[in-house]
Amino acid sequence: MKKIHYAWVIMIACAITQIGVFGTMVYPIGLFYGMISTDLGIGIGSVAVSQTILAFAIALFSPLAGKVLAEKKINMVMSLAGIGMTVSFAILPLLRSIYLWYALYVFIGFCASFITFLHTPLLINNWFHKSSGLALGIATGSGAVGGAFFTSFVGPKLIDSFGWESAFVGLAIIGAILVVLPSFFLIRFKPADKGLVPYGYEQKDGEDDASPSKVTLDTGLTYDEAKKTPSYLFMVIALIGLATTAVYSTHLVQVAERYGHAASLGPKLASLAMLGTLITRLVVGGIKDKIGPFKSLVGCVLLVIVNMFALAFLYKHQGALQVEAFISGLGATTGGFTSAWMTRMLFGSKDYGRIIGRATMFYNIPLGLYTSAVGYIADGTGSYQLAFIITGIAAIVSLLCIITSYKKRPEFTS
Numbered sequence: 001m002k003k004i005h006y007a008w009v010i011m012i013a014c015a016i017t018q019i020g021v022f023g024t025m026v027y028p029i030g031l032f033y034g035m036i037s038t039d040l041g042i043g044i045g046s047v048a049v050s051q052t053i054l055a056f057a058i059a060l061f062s063p064l065a066g067k068v069l070a071e072k073k074i075n076m077v078m079s080l081a082g083i084g085m086t087v088s089f090a091i092l093p094l095l096r097s098i099y100l101w102y103a104l105y106v107f108i109g110f111c112a113s114f115i116t117f118l119h120t121p122l123l124i125n126n127w128f129h130k131s132s133g134l135a136l137g138i139a140t141g142s143g144a145v146g147g148a149f150f151t152s153f154v155g156p157k158l159i160d161s162f163g164w165e166s167a168f169v170g171l172a173i174i175g176a177i178l179v180v181l182p183s184f185f186l187i188r189f190k191p192a193d194k195g196l197v198p199y200g201y202e203q204k205d206g207e208d209d210a211s212p213s214k215v216t217l218d219t220g221l222t223y224d225e226a227k228k229t230p231s232y233l234f235m236v237i238a239l240i241g242l243a244t245t246a247v248y249s250t251h252l253v254q255v256a257e258r259y260g261h262a263a264s265l266g267p268k269l270a271s272l273a274m275l276g277t278l279i280t281r282l283v284v285g286g287i288k289d290k291i292g293p294f295k296s297l298v299g300c301v302l303l304v305i306v307n308m309f310a311l312a313f314l315y316k317h318q319g320a321l322q323v324e325a326f327i328s329g330l331g332a333t334t335g336g337f338t339s340a341w342m343t344r345m346l347f348g349s350k351d352y353g354r355i356i357g358r359a360t361m362f363y364n365i366p367l368g369l370y371t372s373a374v375g376y377i378a379d380g381t382g383s384y385q386l387a388f389i390i391t392g393i394a395a396i397v398s399l400l401c402i403i404t405s406y407k408k409r410p411e412f413t414s
Helices: 006-040 044-071 074-094 098-112 119-127 132-162 164-185 211-218 230-246 252-258 265-291 293-313 318-347 352-381 385-407
Strands: none
Touching (some): 006 074, 006 119, 006 132, 006 164, 044 074, 044 098, 044 352, 074 164, 119 132, 119 318, 119 352, 132 164, 132 265, 132 318, 230 318, 230 352, 230 385, 252 318, 265 318, 293 318, 293 385, 318 352, 352 385
């Protein structure tokens, strides 16, 4: 019987940590907004600001996180970050001032920067020479599955049985188990740490036994070299534009009403968008393994562009709007994959952690800003139509930047 390559253990460990972070401490937070608002005597909007602070903290600390994850013992770093995030999350119900929540969420964001968006693509890049797209899709998609499970079943059950404060602590404990244990015991930075080569790597003639891992991990540009290239600038612009395509899952409930449909359609649209993100992560990851990252990104962005203009103008029929909502999940998938794929495609693996850390920052900051901007646009115009048009135009710019960055890519890439 052929032994399973340890790369798949890494993928499973990444999937579990994604569930631990997103499933227990990010997605379910909306369950608590009303109760926190009542207990602290503040508006729900003030509670929601904590999540904006979290998003910005993750973005701002991402460059540091990428560097540390690549240079230090990644299992220790992730374990400590998991402990810091979950303990802080459990402390939140004890704080009776929303400003203390805001302060603690800065630290939670610091810890989260090591265990949310960076570690999974970094590890998949190191461990998979083939099937990296499928592995990344499964690992990152698991967070959405965990989010749906804990938000729909576990969270409400804990709240009903023990109250919201104890439910917070309970979710933190579950999160700690799901993050710290696989991080410490299963995660290893590169195949050489286990005496292996990356999954799917075929040793070339003339290479000695140690060369495969070296070739996979050490070819490419350093961050200092990469940031001086035209491709880096075009990648940053592409990520900023694509960030605008990933914000609509939280707005689709209101989109239905603003377009004159029944209020009951809104939650269905939001659910379809989440389902679309999950399914497209798996499908697009597999497609990337077949046709490569460049063609996959171009195809995805083209479909996103068409869908954004469809959302802007073809909204009267409920069936069409539901299809468009499902496809809108591709925006989050494309944006999430772009930083990982473009970093590897344009600059190789030599300084992957530092480059993707900065790429993630350039994606997450406009993501947070445009999430709020869409709401203001809808309030000011009475509709989401203008927001969809702006996103469509931004996606066109991103598509042109992806194509240009690829054409101007450094010579070492194939």
